[in-house]
Amino acid sequence: MAGKIKNCPMCGKLFNDTGHKVCMDCYDKILEKEHEVVEYVRDHRGAKIPEICEATGAPSGMIKKMIREGRFEQIGIKMTYPCEKCGAPIITGKICQSCEEAARAELQKQAAMQTAARQMSKTDQNRGQGFRSKDR
Ligand SMILES: [Zn+2]
Numbered sequence: 001m002a003g004k005i006k007n008c009p010m011c012g013k014l015f016n017d018t019g020h021k022v023c024m025d026c027y028d029k030i031l032e033k034e035h036e037v038v039e040y041v042r043d044h045r046g047a048k049i050p051e052i053c054e055a056t057g058a059p060s061g062m063i064k065k066m067i068r069e070g071r072f073e074q075i076g077i078k079m080t081y082p083c084e085k086c087g088a089p090i091i092t093g094k095i096c097q098s099c100e101e102a103a104r105a106e107l108q109k110q111a112a113m114q115t116a117a118r119q120m121s122k123t124d125q126n127r128g129q130g131f132r133s134k135d136r
């Protein structure tokens with residue numbers, strides 16, 4: 001299937017998106033940068049993400065993505081990045097397991113509250129002021 005023509009988010013050039021989301025020139029640059037990051041981490045074991053960003057100029061998002069992809073494990077280095085909520089070291093997702101469980105419990109609580117609210121609104125309907133959902 002042919003890709004879509006769009007503007008490269010990195011350089012603004014029009015390109016044919018075949019799934020890399022950036023043009024081939026920028027994709028090459030990303031690969032080069034990733035290589036640089038791997039080299040840096042190999043030479044500086046225990047380097048933290050901000051250090052790596054500063055030394056290589058790579059965005060932290062790229063480094064996190066590489067951690068998730070196991071790129072550093074491939075070279076025998078265990079890399080982690082901090083949980084967005086509590087700062088615990090994680091290697092996957094955005095938040096650590098305990099924050100994820102807390103978030104899930106919170107979601108369940110909200111869902112339960114919504115169900116309760118919906119039931120309340122049913123009993124409210126004879127007053128004509130029930131919650132109306134605009135879900136589409
Ligand atoms: Zn580009």
Ligand SMILES: [Zn+2]
Binds near residue numbers: 084085087
């Ligand atoms: Zn956490």
